[in-house]
Amino acid sequence: MSFLAPAALGLLALSVPLVVLYMLRSRRQRLEVPSVLMWQGEEQFVSAALPWQRLKITGALLLQLLAIVGFAVLLGRPFFREQTLLGPHTVMVIDSSGSMATAGRLDAALDQARKLAGDASDAQLVSVVEAGAQPRVLAAFAREPDAVLTAIDTIRAGGTSANLEGAVRLARGLATPDRPTTLLILSDGGIPGAVSEPVADARHVLYDAGGDNVAITGFGTGVPGEGATRLFLEVANFSVGPETVRVSLLVDGLEVGSVDFDLEAGQRRQDVVSVDAGPGQAVTAVLASFEDANTLDNTASLVLSAGTDLTVTVTGAGSPFLDALVDSVPGLRPAAGAPPDVLIVDGGDARIVDRPAWIIAPETPPTGVTLMGRLEEPIITYQRPGEPILDGLDLSSIAIAEADIVDAPGWLPLVRAGDVPLVLLGEVDGHRAMYFTFDLVRSNLPVQVTFPILGARVLEWLGGNRVAATSTAPAGTPIGLTPPAAGISVVTAPNDTVSTLQAEATTFVATELPGIYSIEYRDSEGVTVGTAVAARQFVAAESTGSARQISTTEPDVAEADEGSLLREWAPQILAALLAIILLEWWVAFGRPLPSLRRDNAEVVT
Amino acid sequence: MLLDPQLRARLERLALANRTRLRGVWGGRHRSTRLGESLDFADYREYNPGDDYRRIDYNLWARLGVVLIRLFEAEDEMPLQIVVDTSRSMDFGDKFPTAQRLAAMVTYLALISGERVRLATVPGPGSTGLIGPWARHIGSWPKLETWLENLEPSGGTDLVAASRIVASTVSRGPIVLISDLMQDGWQQAVDLFGTARGGLVLHVLSPAELDPDLTGDLTLRDIETRTEVPVSMSGDAIDRYRDRMRGFVLDAARRCRRVGLEYVQATADEAALDRALRAMVASGVVR
Structure with a gap:
């Protein structure tokens, strides 16, 4: 315990005159009473020779000494230093991604943020940045706790990935030049690579509460046409034990069927379901009567919409899988000698591409792409999060015999095996292009349930979304x-x-x-x-509900010192003093309720 | 004026009562210890020559063949002696005025009840005290009231001597003692009063005596004896004093009842007379 005004402790010297007063013999006042018979036994005879008497330690003296000590300590303003995450200016980056909806992580983060906002003194500024898909500043340089609390109360968990990098960048933009700014990331850590680490001058408060969770991780469709619409459905079990779930399918809110899944721990299962639905109708898949740690991912929806016909030509080696894909997806048809809308280059020469193209392991890559070698049995380690083409699709189980190692500056890798891109997205001569660095027939991708969905989405994107399988x-x-x-x-x-x-x-x-x-x-x-x-x-x-600690570098020592909170003991000491004074009064007079005592002694007959 | 008209009007609806037989000089309306001429039959006894033959019960003579005469109760007056403590210890707060008014109230009650009443003070050491005249009629009230008003507390008192003097008088009626009993030997005095005549003790104490509001280091001086006692007032000391005072009051009440005296503790304040009157009615002294 330290003191803000230690000089006030000098008041402790008042205890000396108090003790002296107790040692001085008091001059007794004479008082006449009807009789001293009833006072027999209370006599306290003292010697009149000395003005001093032996100090008698009484309860009243002890209480008065305690009161003096209490007042001196109170005026000395004792305090203790409490470590706090707050600095002179604190920017709280609050993760509102879908994973924060797991087991009340966001609620805990918001509670912590509210507590910090309440602890902030008038000299401390607080800013709030919500790290959702689109980071945004909810409060900037606020001194009033109410403003911060109002901003915090607007945060809700969404179904997105957090753009932590963008949120951190936004938070850095709020840095104040005249006072150190502390970045406080309230998050479960997000997806690895979501933010450049270590994050400098920041602290990460980790929320890693978990629980059993089953999620609909994939829900898509081809282009609706004549007859029933085929829906791709994937359910994953992130629980520690097996789960049995039923997925109900609703068209425009009316249940049209259901699918049962038995899932081992960590297992994903896919299925293709036909439903009678057409363009303009909304289809919803929902885990029926199932409660888990994250309820946001128990529902998935899509909207069916009509597309226009797209002509496709396959050049190069080609494969039955590609032909079957073109034939099976409504809205696609072979060009039949006419100039196609989309070109599929399967092997062969890809240097001359004058229209949108799906380039698959070409012998000669397009301009801007250089073949560097080959990689045997690559294992997929990265799948770009938030990418609409890959949304809900899990490619991690695909086996590939070999893939080209390419140097493709300006292309966006969507799928990688380590540092080797397997699927890239870019442009060739101003036309959209999708580049697969591995031969489809030398992989098991075409026999995966995800292939028709992935192929349809690729062709849809190459066709400028004219096919527009879904408004999803x-x-x-x-x-x-x-x-x-x-x-x-x-x-x-x-x-x-x-x-x-x-x-x-x-x-x-x-x-x-x-x-x-x-x-x-x-x-x-x-x-x-x-x-x-x-x-x-x-x-x-x-x-997945995974959580991880984001690597950060703490602010330097001087700033850390400023991040401590001084709490004074005044309320506790005041309460103790009041108690002492009441006790002193009771000890001195012994009559907390004098009027009642007097009434009790009124009449005896 | 010791009694206001309202109180006197109230007293005129009441009368002193006596639950035991007494022996008076003059006839009255209270049962006597002797036989006499009233209408209340008491007993038979054999006829002796010289008896009034009008009291012979002829029916019993015819039935039993024995000559018996009827005996009747006698009814005597109740000669009441009211003794007021005028010691210095009564000169504290409203104790003495309260004692004066209490004495006046009992005197007035006795007069309107047709009793013979005499006022007296407790003598001090070496003195006989004041003894007033006997009075029997309500017309004597102004004289007795003046006598009471002229009393002043002074000097010491000797309750034992007072009890002996009062007990030695011819009239054997009850005694009313109005005192604070604040002196050594009060127990002996109460015993003497009780065994001699019976009666009533009005124990007058001031609120400040019952619940003293004293603080600090004090030297307490006895008004009456001038004895000094140094006391350091504290919560505990006050509590012990209250316990002793309560014990004193309870002891006085027990002792009075043991010797046949009624006891009423009267706190010296404005409502003292009212409370004392209620207590006297409750104990049967007044009805």
């Missing part, structure tokens, strides 16, 4: 709006929150919550002129 995207992806001139867009979110956007707003960005978004377009007179629906899905990578 990962949570956090903005929804495009087409309101009428001078009209408004009314968006109803899955949690029934209604947002009204003016005509100039062409996107709706608050799509962190997975589920169905209903859009209604109204003209200037409020008449509904059109409707649309869109689905946003929980990002499957967030369902």
